[in-house]
Amino acid sequence: MKKIALISFALVLLFLSGATPQQNPFFSEFDTPFQVPPFDQIKEEHYLPAFKEGMKQQLQEIEAIVNSPELPTFENTIEALESSGTLLRRVDNVFGVLNGSMTNEKMQAIAKEAAPLQSKHQDDILLNEKLYQRIKSVYNQKDSLKLTGEQSMLLEKYYKDFVRGGANLDQEKKTRLREINKELSILTVKFGENILKENNRFELVTENEEDLAGLPQAVITAAAETAKERGQEGKWVFTLHKPSMIPFLQFSEKRDLREKIFKAYINRGNNNDDLDNKKILSKIAALRSERANLLGYKTHSDFVLELNMAKKPENVYKLLNQLWEPALKRAKKEAQDLQSMIDEEGKDFKLKPWDWWYYAEKLKKAKYELEDEILRPYFKLENVIDGVFTVANRLYGIQFTERTDIPKYHQDVKVFEVKEADGSHIGILYTDYFPRASKRGGAWMNSFRKQSKMGGKNIYPVITNNGNFSKPTGDKPALISTEEVLTLFHEFGHALHGLLTNCTYNRLSGTSVSRDFVELPSQIMENWAFEPKVLKMYAKHYETGEAIPQELIDKLKNASLFNQGFANVEYLAASFLDMDWHTLTEPKEMDVDTFENESLNKIGLIPEIIVRYRSTYFNHIFSGGYSSGYYSYIWAEVLDADAFEAFKETSLFDQQTAQSFRKNILAKGGTEDPMTLYKRFRGAEPKVEPLLKKRGLE
Ligand SMILES: [Zn+2]
Numbered sequence: 001m002k003k004i005a006l007i008s009f010a011l012v013l014l015f016l017s018g019a020t021p022q023q024n025p026f027f028s029e030f031d032t033p034f035q036v037p038p039f040d041q042i043k044e045e046h047y048l049p050a051f052k053e054g055m056k057q058q059l060q061e062i063e064a065i066v067n068s069p070e071l072p073t074f075e076n077t078i079e080a081l082e083s084s085g086t087l088l089r090r091v092d093n094v095f096g097v098l099n100g101s102m103t104n105e106k107m108q109a110i111a112k113e114a115a116p117l118q119s120k121h122q123d124d125i126l127l128n129e130k131l132y133q134r135i136k137s138v139y140n141q142k143d144s145l146k147l148t149g150e151q152s153m154l155l156e157k158y159y160k161d162f163v164r165g166g167a168n169l170d171q172e173k174k175t176r177l178r179e180i181n182k183e184l185s186i187l188t189v190k191f192g193e194n195i196l197k198e199n200n201r202f203e204l205v206t207e208n209e210e211d212l213a214g215l216p217q218a219v220i221t222a223a224a225e226t227a228k229e230r231g232q233e234g235k236w237v238f239t240l241h242k243p244s245m246i247p248f249l250q251f252s253e254k255r256d257l258r259e260k261i262f263k264a265y266i267n268r269g270n271n272n273d274d275l276d277n278k279k280i281l282s283k284i285a286a287l288r289s290e291r292a293n294l295l296g297y298k299t300h301s302d303f304v305l306e307l308n309m310a311k312k313p314e315n316v317y318k319l320l321n322q323l324w325e326p327a328l329k330r331a332k333k334e335a336q337d338l339q340s341m342i343d344e345e346g347k348d349f350k351l352k353p354w355d356w357w358y359y360a361e362k363l364k365k366a367k368y369e370l371e372d373e374i375l376r377p378y379f380k381l382e383n384v385i386d387g388v389f390t391v392a393n394r395l396y397g398i399q400f401t402e403r404t405d406i407p408k409y410h411q412d413v414k415v416f417e418v419k420e421a422d423g424s425h426i427g428i429l430y431t432d433y434f435p436r437a438s439k440r441g442g443a444w445m446n447s448f449r450k451q452s453k454m455g456g457k458n459i460y461p462v463i464t465n466n467g468n469f470s471k472p473t474g475d476k477p478a479l480i481s482t483e484e485v486l487t488l489f490h491e492f493g494h495a496l497h498g499l500l501t502n503c504t505y506n507r508l509s510g511t512s513v514s515r516d517f518v519e520l521p522s523q524i525m526e527n528w529a530f531e532p533k534v535l536k537m538y539a540k541h542y543e544t545g546e547a548i549p550q551e552l553i554d555k556l557k558n559a560s561l562f563n564q565g566f567a568n569v570e571y572l573a574a575s576f577l578d579m580d581w582h583t584l585t586e587p588k589e590m591d592v593d594t595f596e597n598e599s600l601n602k603i604g605l606i607p608e609i610i611v612r613y614r615s616t617y618f619n620h621i622f623s624g625g626y627s628s629g630y631y632s633y634i635w636a637e638v639l640d641a642d643a644f645e646a647f648k649e650t651s652l653f654d655q656q657t658a659q660s661f662r663k664n665i666l667a668k669g670g671t672e673d674p675m676t677l678y679k680r681f682r683g684a685e686p687k688v689e690p691l692l693k694k695r696g697l698e
Contacts, residue, residue, distance in 0.1 A: 026050035026091045032407055034417075034428050036462050037094045037448055039409040044106045047095050051114050054088030055121045061085070062131060072134040074145055078155050081131075082505055083454060089506070090449075092118075097446045101432055101439045101466050102409055126165040135159055136167075150671040154505050157670075160307070166295065173294055180291045187284050192623035194275040198268040201275070203230070204238040204248075204261050212236060214253035240265050249357035255349075262354035269616030270593075277616040278592040281581075284622055290587035300582040304628040308514040309635070309674045313583050316631045320579070322688050323634065324572050324603060326697040330565030335608045337363060353610045360563050368559040372481045375552065379485050380542040381433065381469065381478035387538025388492045391528045395658040396500065397421035400429070412436070418499055427451065427461035427499045433488070434478070435468040443467040443487045445494035445511070445522075452506040461510065463498040465491045477542055482556070486526050493525030494518075500666040509669040515629055517674040519636030520643065521666060527644040530556055533652060561696035566609060568695060573611040575631040576603055578621045582628040592616065634691075639678065641690035646682060 025041045027050065032038050061084035070076055095114075099107045125131065138145070139159045142152065166177045205227070206212070212220050223236035226244065230237055238244050238261060245261055252258050269277030288300040297303040301313040310316050338359040339351045351359070364370075389400045400416045408415055412434045418426040430448070432439075448462040469484045480488070494511060497518075503509035511518055528534050532553050539548040580599040584590075596615050605611065613620065620626035643665075646657050664681040679685060692698050 039407045047110050050091035054091055058085035058088050066130040072137040077134045077138050093448055103438050132162045132167045150504055153671050180287050184287050187280050188623050191277055191280050194269055194277050195617050198275050199240050202240050202264040205235055207235045214251045219247045250361040258354040266610055281622045282589040282592055285581045286587040286589045289584045301628040309516045320575055327568035331569040334565045351608050364562055370555045370559045376479040377541050378539040378548045379480045381480055383538050384485055388489055394653040396662055430464040433467040433469045434471045443491050445491050447498055450506050451501045451509045453504055461498050463495045465495050485529055489525045489529040490522045493522035497521040497666055501669045502667040503669045503671050508671045513670040516632035516635040520639045523636055523640035524643050564695050569609050570612040573605050574613045578630040638688050638691045639686050641694045642686035645690045
């Protein structure tokens with residue numbers, strides 16, 4: 001019955017759109033310059049039929065693999081699996097990018113319908129016993145197969161997919177694993193939903209103008225608008241959403257109100273009511289622990305980290321401990337400075353967490369006289385793009401040429417062809433930097449097509465960079481903030497990883513690396529953004545063309561170390577908490593408050609600072625995909641600071657260093673162990689000192 005319904009639904013779609021498979025652009029290779037997606041021909045009704053046909057084709061291809069009369073070999077099993085699913089990949093890539101940057105209700109409905117189909121498709125492959133037996137057979141002969149390093153890695157990845165999915169378990173354990181996975185998927189969604197509701201539930205309402213003391217006009221206006229939206233016209237409403245809460249904590253002179261909003265924030269999911277997350281998260285931690293044990297791992301962290309550069313929980317703890325002491329020392333000093341400011345004001349109280357933002361803001365203004373508004377005129381978007389292209393050109397000799405003859409999906413998008421110094425083609429880069437209602441928040445890199453060259457067929461990458469940067473206003477061009485400049489350099493670094501990759505297999509190319517390694521190519525680019533020499537190249541006043549004055553460059557540098565003790569302590573404490581929850585050796589449900597207190601007391605967190613995420617609203621680890629992974633941001637920063645040091649030891653654009661970074665890191669994707677790649681570039685394992693220096697934590 002269900003099958004019939006599906007088929008007739010597909011027929012209706014075909015009928016409505018009048019599209020036959022021949023007219024569905026996904027059903028054949030794209031007939032466009034550089035085979036970029038033909039955006040003018042792709043219609044929403046093309047996606048689902050292409051997804052379904054793509055899955056069907058891949059299952060047929062897999063059937064052919066498992067029914068092959070030949071004995072399993074690397075070619076007829078692993079490479080055959082790798083080359084399966086071409087159509088599915090084609091539609092999935094385009095849909096994935098556009099649902100992020102050009103979505104609408106129809107696209108979201110397609111995403112909802114496609115998600116369960118895709119997860120079932122995934123299961124159909126991973127639970128295919130015959131397929132697993134063939135892969136295992138190849139895996140068991142791996143030492144005698146004379147595989148290249150990249151081939152060994154590919155084999156390892158496919159084999160691990162199956163093993164980690166429970167392929168080696170007996171039937172009873174398989175059943176339990178499926179139960180655990182199902183329960184976890186429900187609990188993690190529930191955890192996130194509760195936080196969403198908590199974020200919207202609290203409001204600080206006032207009709208008393210005195211309660212607004214200290215707040216900038218823009219913040220007051222926004223609070224009045226929120227009140228109006230919520231049917232409380234004439235009053236002011238503040239919420240737990242960051243754009244409302246953070247400025248309130250930074251500027252409100254009303255200490256009691258700061259305390260009220262702050263306490264509401266840190267008690268989300270912890271009010272012993274219908275939105276309480278304590279039971280849910282302790283159950284999640286216990287189930288993850290049980291699953292790890294079932295699969296033969298000591299803890300959930302061991303299970304997760306096996307695939308990461310860190311490899312083992314001990315290595316993560318080691319790094320966190322190395323950073324913790326100096327960060328805590330600095331935070332204690334910062335707390336003293338803030339306390340002095342309170343004392344100088346003649347106030348008689350001890351610094352509390354809800355005072356930190358307020359006094360830090362005051363101290364910053366007094367010390368550095370630096371506001372973003374003074375800098376913006378020097379960061380016209382086009383100039384910043386010029387800057388990042390110039391840096392890439394000076395490092396790698398590559399060139400960026402705008403192309404106006406290539407299809408694009410929105411008028412704000414620009415398309416560039418990327419070429420080697422000798423003019424040979426590397427790939428295509430789409431840039432899409434302005435916000436719009438159809439785009440999700442934040443900034444990211446994505447691929448319409450990843451690079452590969454299996455069977456000698458060169459597939460060139462088609463990469464996108466997306467952002468939500470300040471738009472042109474009135475007669476002014478887009479003048480972006482320093483934060484946005486860094487973000488642009490960051491995402492461009494991911495783009496270079498996707499563009500300069502030179503791998504045989506799609507599965508391993510470009511940014512297909514572990515989470516604690518993937519931020520190295522992006523974060524290292526940020527280092528060039530504010531180097532005085534680089535700033536002088538691109539940061540020119542949008543009206544006068546005058547280069548940014550030295551005085552501003554100095555201020556920018558000085559202010560960069562402000563409040564780093566707080567920022568690091570807050571972040572590191574959350575990383576410890578994440579690790580503690582996921583190194584439970586037994587599937588036992590814990591008392592959340594006790595567990596959290598013990599975890600934070602153990603490291604000596606000071607009472608003036610609250611961990612960045614308390615357990616009951618730690619979405620990254622209990623709802624998002626960062627369990628035992630919150631450390632990876634700082635792990636990658638150790639790498640990028642140490643890697644950039646190689647340029648500082650020589651020169652900003654040292655050719656030998658740049659070539660080595662390109663050859664050993666950017667070109668290699670996930671074809672080798674990341675530490676091996678790193679050591680080949682740097683000659684040694686990364687040291688933590690450059691990061692300590694960069695963050696002022698020596
Ligand atoms: Zn990133």
